[in-house]
Amino acid sequence: MQSYSTGFVLTRQSRDYQGQTEVILWVKTEQGPVRLVVAGDKPVCFVPEEQQQQAEQLLAQAQISATWRQVGLKTYQHKPVVACYNQTVRDAHQVSQVLATNGVTCFESDIRLADRFLMERFIRGGIVFTGDSIQKQGYVEYRNVKAKAAEFQPQLSMVSLDIECSEKGILYSVGLHSDADSRVIMVGDPTSVKEAEQQTWIQWVSDEKSLLLALEAWFQRYDPDIIIGWSVIDFDFRLLLKRAEWHKLPFRIGRGNQTPHWRQSNKNSHQGFITIPGRVVLDGIDTLKTATYNFRSWSLESVSQELLGEGKAIHNVHDRMAEINHMFRHDKLSLAHYNLQDCKLVTRIFEHTHLLDFVIERSRLTGVELDRVGGSVAAFTNLYLPQLHRAGYVAPNLDSDNWIASPGGYVMDSKPGLYESVLVLDFKSLYPSIIRSFRIDPMGLVEGLLLEEGKADNQAIAGFRGGRFHREKHFLPKMIEELWQARDQAKRDGEKAFSQAIKIIMNSFYGVLGSSGCRFFDHRLASSITMRGHEIMKMTRELIESQGYEVIYGDTDSTFVSLKQAHTAEDADEVGQQLVEYINGWWQKHLDDEYGLVSALEIEYETHYHKFLMPTIRGQETGSKKRYAGLIDRNGQQQIVFKGLETVRTDWTPLAQEFQQTLYHKVFHNEDVEDYIRDYVERAQQGEFDDKLVYRKRLRRKLVEYQKNVPPHVRAARLADEINAQLGRPLQYQHGGWIEYLITLNGPEPAESRKSTIDYQHYIDKQIKPVAEGILPFIGKDFEELIAPQMGLF
Template identity: 45%
Template sequence: MAQAIYQGFVLSRQQMQVNGQLRLCYWLKSQHQLLKVWVEDEQPLFFIKQDKKTEVELLLSRAQLQFSISPSQLKHFDQAPVCVVKFRTLNHFYEAKQLLENKVALYEEDIRHADRYLMERFIRGAAWVKGKATQKPGYIEITQAQFKACDDYRPHLEMLSIDIECNGEGVLFSVGLVTDTKKLVIMIGEAQHAAVNVVWVEDEIALLEELVKQVNRLDPDVLIGWNVIEFDAAILVERAQANGVALAIGRDGGVMSTFKGNYTRVFIPGRVILDGIDMMKNATYHFETFKLSFVAEKILGATKLIAQDDRLEEIIRQFHHDKPALAAYNLQDCQLVLDIFSKLNLLEFALARTQLTGLELEKMGGSVAAFTNLYLPLLHRSGYIAPNLSEHGINFDSPGGYVMDSKPGLYQNILVLDFKSLYPSIIRTFCIDPMGLIEGLQHPEYAIEGFNKGKFSRTEHHLPGLVAALSSAREQAKLDKDMMLSQAIKIIMNSLYGVLGSKGCRFYDPRLASSITMRGHQIMQQTRTWIEQLGYEVIYGDTDSTFVCLPESLRSEACQAIGKQLMAEINERWRALLMESFGLHSHLEIEFETHYSPFFMPTIRGQEVGSKKRYVGQITELGKQKLVFKGMETVRSDWTEIAKEYQQAIIRALFDGLDTVEITHQYINEIFAGKVDEKLIYKKKLGKSVELYTKNIPPQVKAAKQAIEDGLLQTAKKGVQIPYYLSTDGPKFAQQGKLVDIDYYQYVEKQILPIYQMLPNASKLSIRSDGQQSFDLL
């Protein structure tokens, strides 16, 4: 065995017990080969306060556990010294946790050692690995390994899109597999001609065995799919176990396994599995539904081969009577997922996020985990362990973002000035930090005053430095045109306040969160005062945005110049004020973002008070005029298409000086004439399974229950989107082309008139349709 050094990117991590010892196993992708890396001589651990040492020694000794306990250089946030308790085996570690539960407070006992090992070495995806190397079939095995961080390596990873088809009980029919160069379906049945590449197998056992063969032949780094973890992978493991087949698709012949808790986790040695829905949500994509058919149409302009609502029934029919059609459908679903990943660079986003946080590629959500991964090793180097949840006993609600009362109306010129990353900038400027709070309270004479008795050390902190590093990295990513990295950084930066305000985070302290939001209130109010002192009217403000009204007579060029002047003036005033009042360098930066011309801020329906978080304005983009809606019906998923279209049309008419009454008449008449029936469908998700609704039954639930009784739906579970319309007999399930007895009056009353009523001077008008109904807007 030769001593060697390799550069690679961590694909999977595992901790296991081998010959009674903890061993850590990492699979890495290097430039030309795979690495299976073993780290030995590690010990799982947790911390206890030093005054509990005797009690813990007695309890663990009585249980005959192998452990060591020794004083640590670290301390608790309450300044109490701590001990570190280590174990020779994982079994004894878990037994000790269970034994000490509810008897002694344990610290950091929930951190997996495979994660801790990388975290403490600041390894975020990429690493240098040194150890004894042995060539194995398909990979290099490295033992006695040592890791060192490597910041600039991002590998090329091969993707395999996978999709299963099965009956309602999970019994498999077929599995589709698609890469950039290979496409095939493994299908149970007699061989027959098909338009796509099909490998025909005799039964479910043969299908699973062929799947193992094909995955290992294609040898992907990443498996992708749509709901692939909770559905496809979970069913494959269940069916393999039921049939006595080992799903040996790991890089070393290891078996794919699943772990179910609050969510399902899939482990494949040497491979990663990524779910398309989770990836899109984490990259902040928003859709009214994340069904593959809907997302594929929006992103790719493509439709699925089976488009009907009850696809399971059609899949079963095709399996028994038209297997070539099912194979084509199966394969197309794989292709759609691969195309979405490729078009949106979702794999690049996952790599960028891991490079920033050190979390596993497949770790979804995980803002709290990302914060812990970044912060904890820095905290240790400053002499502290992490506290447990809400140990400080302080609990009060922190205020949300600042929202100013609006001045409703139609305006010709509105400027929007936005503070760039306001909350991260507050963290950086005012040194808001969990450890900084502890140090500030210890030495208040040198601290920066926060809110709700919070005080923050000017020198002992880590979060401001993390924000500075992330901000710098984002600017570089923009220069490098690495948009996935830039987006990943933005998401992480914006999550910092949310994490500190989350009771699920071990560093939660309401003094931290309130010192951010209340400072934000102060900054927004002072900014408004300065702008008004400069002679301009502020009509609205929201969290980090200030809306400034300019004279109607000004042309665009003059408005742009004023926007830039205000930006420079406000930034300079903040620099001067913070240095004079706090002795702090300002990292606050307001930007002139948008010139709206015209701009409309509606009232709250039925009131004269201005609305909040709802407005529409016109911008000029690449020489073309464009309407931008915020919080209005046209961007809400719980309004019908006709309402969205009408609002677009009525605002366009308002801005162009056209007759809004005439436009409204046209839409009402089209509704009563039955010309837009297909645009009258509501789409709402179920908050729980339909059978759990017993008292308050909303319209989508009524429609779903009736559809089940009529045989149009088999069941309706939580998260299912129900299309329905309003009939004269109440809400009904919407079947394509089969809307009958539509209550047109309700649509005008609920979808058209509320939008009309928000227009300026709308209360002075009355509208009659061509039908018998009269619509009075007084």
């Protein structure tokens, strides 16, 4: 009797081997790493039954063998399909090319073999398996594998990796930081370093080739599951593989002494992807973005300062490169400290944000790979496709040619003003709750449209733009209900990473259904979600105003309610709870009476702003959207929340941001602002704030591509690279990047090499004045009048 083992899928690949396929899964178990080899799983695609004969003739002419089978599936157009099986992945690729070229429709030919093997068994990370085991060096291999889904929470080992190199890409050192071992592998002679014998964490090697071999040996010895770093794929591993290739080294850092596989995203993209058998590479930047983090700058220094309150002292790329070169030649011990510090910062960022927990939970929920960046379409496909097959359908193909845009989220015209006591009421996960309440679902749309008009009234729910959804035949509402319940439980248990993963997945479903990059896209699906959202928001406004309050703004799922006079925190909370109870009760009754449905709509009382500013669009009297500021109580203290204003925008200077924060504080606390504004303008003109005048903007294109319209930051970048060329330094901005610059009397100049006098009037007119004019009219004051006497002094 075979025994069963349980583990977690780390990596998945498929290949052709000796005339058949192999799906190879590296799995982490409590006993260690395991390699599962599933042989002979056949790639499959589906062809309309009416085109089978033509397809068989085309494949015979191309001398491609295939096996055909009736599988009882049909298309969304209710036409039966047959399955076309192939012996190898190579044959399957040729089949889809031959058939597509000759006008034969081929469904699901793009589903990768390893993905299909896992998703059809509902394996999402956790896996239970059995088979014939073979003990190998460092792992166990299983053949004749049988596998199914299991619940398993893995304990994964992690190493943070960072390299230091010359400007020409010659390796100096590699830093490695993990619980098992922390070290720097450094090219150099230890006898030249004082007290070298005490630095046991530095491993000295004679040259670059020896460094690569030492790194290879480190991976074989310490055997980590996860490799993390900062731009670790597109910089560190890209260079490591390039240098290994130059030295003609196989660079066997994968499990089973296997080599990494590198592929480029496309010819026009710098982004690459790396596969290391048995190990997962997580880039800190990409993983934070997938977890919906956002930062003013994505440099390791900036992110670590913002999250951890520490970073590195070197910011300028030229100073950094010069200092690294100097340390390598004259102070290798300092370079080793610097190298390892980078590794430790990345590890601390992952720990602080629970990023590893997040990617594990995302994989457990959806089945996507741990290192999948973004991946909402893949997640939806993994969850939905197996259920669709069991309901008798094949998935549709991408149909981007027929893409029709759906309306976005509801944004109400705002009523500008400075208000006392404003409440914010938020619908909890509005789009997922609409999907649940109104049974919105890809297959439900197909089945709903299939109903005859007479029966549709009882068995279908009307959507928008001709959409109609079956009351019983659907999957997505139940999927969301289960995720919703899991998130509520995760919140109760304090599992922040799990809760965040669920929230992102739930909220991504609308985006997926509205994306032409998803095979399940249909504009009737997305429109039935967003347009229902518009309807709900408008009706909610009417309900609130019927209670005697004023709705001053609404945005997607949030409604801003003026209580028309100042309220204490206790009174405001009581009003908020009364409104929540009234609105939720009304929607429950309305959906039951009108549609015979149970409402999943749930509005919550979110915030009470003691003071609230809804500004106008700059230079107009019309109220702005997605821009406001308000004074709230948080953790026993009052603080101002800024949304969309200069303080939270990366394209405004620290001067404007500091000025705004202080000015708003004074206005919200009924303090005099006249002396503050005059004094701030005067001190700015006298040069006291020169360190706050730096603009920081991103070059989103190559420098040469800016022709007709040349904005200030582009002019500054061109000037910076002219100076770089004169000094014999590498050009820094030709292919994009971030530039820091100031406005001078001679125009924009790079901050690192400014020569001209600062244009202080520019900063008063373009930075201080717009901020002041955003709030002063609401307290009856005018910026120009306030500073007029001061201007006469200069």
